[in-house]
Amino acid sequence: MIKELQSKLKKSVHQGIECEEKRKHIVLEGVVDSYDEIIRAGYLAARDEYKGVVNRLKVDGLEDKSIRIPTLSDHQFKDDPCDVLVIGGGIIGCAIIRWLSKYNLDILLVDKESDIAMHQSSRNDGMVHPGFAPKPGSNKAVYNVKGNQMFEKMAGDLEVPFKRVGTYMLFEHYYYALIKELFFRRAEHNNMGTIEFLFKDEILKREPFVTDKVKCGIYMPTTAVCPPYEMTVALAENAVLNGARVSLETYVYKMQKDKDKIMKVYTNRGEIIPKVVINCAGLSADFIAELADDRFFTIHPRKGQIAILDKNKADRLDCVLSIIDLKTMKSRTKGGGLVKTVEGNIVVGPSAYEQPYKEDYSTTKEDMDELLEKNLSYIKGLSRSDVITYTAGNRAATYKEDFIIEKSDYVSNLIHIAGIQSPGYASSPAIAEKACEYALEILKEKMKITDNERYDPHRKSIPRLDKFPKDMRSDMIMKNRDYGHIICRCEHISKGEIIDAIHSPIPAVTLDAIKRRTRGGMGRCQGGFCTPLIMEIIKEETDLKMEEISKKGKQSHILYQSTRVKAGRNDD
Amino acid sequence: MMIEYDVCVIGAGPAGLSAALQLKDCSVCMIEREEKPGGILKQCIHDGFGLIKFNAEMTGPEYSQRYIDELMTTDIKVYMKTFVSNINYICEKNIQIELINPEQGMFQIKVKSIIFATGCRERTAKQVFIHGERPAGILTAGSAQYFVNVSGYLPCRKCVILGSGDIGLIMARRLTLEGAEVLGVYEIKDSSSGLQRNIAQCLEDFNIPLHLSETVIKTHGDDRLTGVTVAKVDSEFNVIKGTEKYLECDGLILSVGLIPENELTKEMGIQIDSHTKGPIVDQNMMTSLKGVFACGNQVHVNDLVDYVSKSGEIAAKACMEYIKGNDYEKEDIRIKFDDSEFLYIVPQVINRQNENMNVTFFFRSSRKLRDAYVKIEINDKEIVNKSYIALNPPELQVIDIALGTLSQHDNIKFKINQR
Numbered sequence: 008m009i010k011e012l013q014s015k016l017k018k019s020v021h022q023g024i025e026c027e028e029k030r031k032h033i034v035l036e037g038v039v040d041s042y043d044e045i046i047r048a049g050y051l052a053a054r055d056e057y058k059g060v061v062n063r064l065k066v067d068g069l070e071d072k073s074i075r076i077p078t079l080s081d082h083q084f085k086d087d088p089c090d091v092l093v094i095g096g097g098i099i100g101c102a103i104i105r106w107l108s109k110y111n112l113d114i115l116l117v118d119k120e121s122d123i124a125m126h127q128s129s130r131n132d133g134m135v136h137p138g139f140a141p142k143p144g145s146n147k148a149v150y151n152v153k154g155n156q157m158f159e160k161m162a163g164d165l166e167v168p169f170k171r172v173g174t175y176m177l178f179e180h181y182y183y184a185l186i187k188e189l190f191f192r193r194a195e196h197n198n199m200g201t202i203e204f205l206f207k208d209e210i211l212k213r214e215p216f217v218t219d220k221v222k223c224g225i226y227m228p229t230t231a232v233c234p235p236y237e238m239t240v241a242l243a244e245n246a247v248l249n250g251a252r253v254s255l256e257t258y259v260y261k262m263q264k265d266k267d268k269i270m271k272v273y274t275n276r277g278e279i280i281p282k283v284v285i286n287c288a289g290l291s292a293d294f295i296a297e298l299a300d301d302r303f304f305t306i307h308p309r310k311g312q313i314a315i316l317d318k319n320k321a322d323r324l325d326c327v328l329s330i331i332d333l334k335t336m337k338s339r340t341k342g343g344g345l346v347k348t349v350e351g352n353i354v355v356g357p358s359a360y361e362q363p364y365k366e367d368y369s370t371t372k373e374d375m376d377e378l379l380e381k382n383l384s385y386i387k388g389l390s391r392s393d394v395i396t397y398t399a400g401n402r403a404a405t406y407k408e409d410f411i412i413e414k415s416d417y418v419s420n421l422i423h424i425a426g427i428q429s430p431g432y433a434s435s436p437a438i439a440e441k442a443c444e445y446a447l448e449i450l451k452e453k454m455k456i457t458d459n460e461r462y463d464p465h466r467k468s469i470p471r472l473d474k475f476p477k478d479m480r481s482d483m484i485m486k487n488r489d490y491g492h493i494i495c496r497c498e499h500i501s502k503g504e505i506i507d508a509i510h511s512p513i514p515a516v517t518l519d520a521i522k523r524r525t526r527g528g529m530g531r532c533q534g535g536f537c538t539p540l541i542m543e544i545i546k547e548e549t550d551l552k553m554e555e556i557s558k559k560g561k562q563s564h565i566l567y568q569s570t571r572v573k574a575g576r577n578d579d
Numbered sequence: 580m581m582i583e584y585d586v587c588v589i590g591a592g593p594a595g596l597s598a599a600l601q602l603k604d605c606s607v608c609m610i611e612r613e614e615k616p617g618g619i620l621k622q623c624i625h626d627g628f629g630l631i632k633f634n635a636e637m638t639g640p641e642y643s644q645r646y647i648d649e650l651m652t653t654d655i656k657v658y659m660k661t662f663v664s665n666i667n668y669i670c671e672k673n674i675q676i677e678l679i680n681p682e683q684g685m686f687q688i689k690v691k692s693i694i695f696a697t698g699c700r701e702r703t704a705k706q707v708f709i710h711g712e713r714p715a716g717i718l719t720a721g722s723a724q725y726f727v728n729v730s731g732y733l734p735c736r737k738c739v740i741l742g743s744g745d746i747g748l749i750m751a752r753r754l755t756l757e758g759a760e761v762l763g764v765y766e767i768k769d770s771s772s773g774l775q776r777n778i779a780q781c782l783e784d785f786n787i788p789l790h791l792s793e794t795v796i797k798t799h800g801d802d803r804l805t806g807v808t809v810a811k812v813d814s815e816f817n818v819i820k821g822t823e824k825y826l827e828c829d830g831l832i833l834s835v836g837l838i839p840e841n842e843l844t845k846e847m848g849i850q851i852d853s854h855t856k857g858p859i860v861d862q863n864m865m866t867s868l869k870g871v872f873a874c875g876n877q878v879h880v881n882d883l884v885d886y887v888s889k890s891g892e893i894a895a896k897a898c899m900e901y902i903k904g905n906d907y908e909k910e911d912i913r914i915k916f917d918d919s920e921f922l923y924i925v926p927q928v929i930n931r932q933n934e935n936m937n938v939t940f941f942f943r944s945s946r947k948l949r950d951a952y953v954k955i956e957i958n959d960k961e962i963v964n965k966s967y968i969a970l971n972p973p974e975l976q977v978i979d980i981a982l983g984t985l986s987q988h989d990n991i992k993f994k995i996n997q998r
Binding site: 073075218226238267310319339366367368369370371372375391392394396397398463472473478481482483484485488489491492493496499526531532534539542543553554557558559560561562564565566567569570571572573 | 684
């Protein structure tokens with residue numbers, strides 16, 4: 008079989024590819040001519056019955072950009088023991104520690120960034136997928152549908168805004184009516200409940216701004232929206248209040264094993280001795296697997312750009328629109344759609360294309376132009392001038408294109424939760440439940456597990472003044488005057504809300520961290536007016552100096568030294 | 580229990596201050612979200628303010644202080660740190676405004692008339708579609724100005740300025756004086772969008788190059804900006820391949836346009852002019868909603884604060900007349916012009932039922948012209964013909980005329996002819 012694959016790869020991709028069977032997976036090595044060839048080879052190898060593809064192919068001259076590593080180095084950990092070490096503070100890691108915190112366990116989550124939710128979890132459109140897209144029987148299909156069902160309760164317990172808005176999958180040709188049974192069958196296979204086929208008239212009754220090019224569509228009622236960064240923060244905060252620990256700017260670079268067991272985990276902040284390790288390191292999950300000598304997959308980052316429109320176009324849409332034709336249905340590089348968020352912004356995208364750098368979040372004109380041109384035309388009255396900002400994220404895709412949710416085959420105290428990309432957000436509660444189950448199975452052999460009597464599934468969110476009933480707002484302000492001082496004029500965020508975020512269970516001391524928790528600076532002026540004011544508040548509430556306050560940690564400070572005028576004044 | 584006033588002025592910047600101080604024999608309140616009155620002038624420590632109005636050259640804070648001092652002698656109620664959360668126009672002379680502040684919490688006031696003076700905001704990097712990475716160090720000129728002049732910190736040490744708007748030019752000089760290196764001002768258009776006097780005093784005097792038909796196409800850097808890529812563009816603003824150049828810098832300062840702040844007026848259903856992005860106003864600065872006035876940079880972005888103050892005065896005078904009178908008549912005639920000749924004309928309409936027919940028109944030509952005539956015609960009959968040595972979009976022009984009585988179907992048209 009391996010010989011066949013080898014010749015196939017040499018013939019249809021590049022002569023320089025060597026493949027080798029290792030344990031249950033395939034390893035590709037050699038030098039090819041382009042990044043596209045690396046990707047093609049990876050997918051070709053993934054068609055075979057191997058467990059995964061480790062793709063070590065290289066391209067001469069392709070710059071090797073490394074991932075962001077913290078500059079901090081200290082001895083916070085000195086061979087600290089813990090029951091479960093969770094590597095990665097995205098939606099998955101944070102959901103896992105929240106689920107684990109139901110039990111009397113010493114739980115530690117580490118993340119290399121200055122805050123949680125710095126990668127995929129804050130770089131997506133916040134859609135809780137209905138479960139239509141994944142291949143029936145795949146992990147994606149199973150966890151997506153289950154996670155979608157669990158999501159509403161989780162959001163309710165954690166006071167994160169959640170709205171079931173439904174998806175309209177739109178078609179530009181009437182002939183899709185002929186194949187509607189195919190869609191119904193897919194929905195049935197994936198257990199996602201009833202979906203409807205609708206002609207244009209009916210769609211227009213519900214979404215009056217859809218344009219004429221739409222002829223018919225499928226409605227899937229279970230799609231929901233929920234802000235992903237807020238959810239990730241809420242899960243982590245709830246876990247912390249239930250006794251879990253979170254250590255940021257903590258980068259795992261080495262693991263010491265004894266036979267099939269991880270004994271010690273090395274970080275820039277000292278050494279940790281865990282009973283169980285859960286690898287949910289997102290884009291770096293393959294690196295963490297490698298440290299444990301159990302790498303059987305490669306994460307290749309698939310970039311998506313999204314644009315965010317001004318809230319003053321909120322009335323144009325009240326759901327998710329997914330735009331699909333037969334060509335894109337099968338392709339991995341789908342073309343996104345439009346999502347109306349809970350907050351009232353319409354999000355356009357994401358796009359999808361392969362590129363070599365895991366943490367390169369740069370946007371490009373070509374992709375953004377295409378994205379806007381394609382998607383804005385489905386709703387009347389939307390234009391490029393409605394865009395207030397745009398950003399990019401990278402999906403942590405494996406060549407098998409399915410979630411990896413399993414106990415390691417070769418390391419007795421390691422659990423892999425990897426390759427989690429779309430619909431990972433929707434799946435997160437179901438994945439967390441499963442990961443928790445696996446962790447308990449391993450731990451049961453080593454210790455007695457009891458329930459955490461302190462566990463409270465509820466978490467109080469930061470009170471949002473403009474979400475309070477009007478007659479209660481004055482009381483709220485009288486109790487704390489800072490809630491009456493509006494700092495972010497676009498999103499109506501008060502000083503009180505910003506102070507709450509600074510002193511929250513996972514303190515927010517960077518501008519981006521405050522933005523993720525309060526939306527301060529997220530509006531149409533993009534922090535033009537409030538950035539200096541928020542910095543003043545951070546300075547008042549922490550021991551940071553103005554020059555030390557940053558956008559997102561590390562070297563991302565906003566200011567340099569005092570001006571000459573001010574320095575002179577201070578000298579006097 | 581709702582506190583009542585005759586007039587509420589929203590915004591205590593130069594437009595709002597001048598409007599409020601003109602209002603006589605009526606009860607007036609002002610709403611300001613910041614801690615002190617003065618608006619953006621607090622950070623404009625350069626000179627050039629007040630040449631027309633006071634025949635003196637003042638800094639921004641000096642200019643606004645004249646008004647603030649006078650404000651202190653009046654019994655105008657000023658609500659500071661106060662945010663307008665909603666406005667309910669119930670009927671003529673009955674408008675309820677919902678306010679939030681730390682002292683009173685959430686409360687309402689009832690007024691007969693509103694004068695909007697909420698100023699403008701800056702266009703951001705994303706609104707001009709700059710791509711690349713998203714590090715710290717990319718900021719608008721106004722933010723940079725706040726950091727330098729109010730906070731007292733340098734936001735960069737070596738920077739590129741994108742856009743030749745006036746604040747960008749002024750910050751080029753200011754940052755240079757503070758010891759930062761300004762590599763150059765890049766303007767995508769083939770002519771500057773700032774005032775000629777600022778080009779001379781802020782760039783030429785400091786040997787800061789102005790690169791026309793050149794723009795920033797990409798930003799670089801993970802944490803802090805490490806550089807930008809600039810490139811030349813053709814007349815359609817498409818990048819000319821092969822002209823890309825990488826510039827190492829830690830700051831990118833944007834001066835790419837100002838947008839009148841009109842979220843509140845839009846929510847009230849007031850008509851907005853697509854040219855100015857501000858409300859459509861008549862010769863009295865009254866918007867499409869009776870008794871609701873707007874002035875200053877909220878209506879259109881002015882070059883000089885003196886004009887901003889003047890529009891506040893016009894609004895205030897008309898407002899006094901409005902609240903005293905009964906059955907206010909409004910019948911607007913739209914001013915016509917060709918987009919190829921003018922960027923905009925303010926006022927956009929003339930209320931022919933109003934006694935005041937002395938109109939101050941503000942306009943910008945849509946392109947650079949030499950030896951031109953601006954004509955105003957009513958029903959094809961020329962009533963004004965003014966000659967200009969030069970017309971330039973960045974330079975706002977003013978024409979005062981007495982229009983006389985107009986009838987319902989009169990056709991008022993602005994034209995530009997070149998000699």
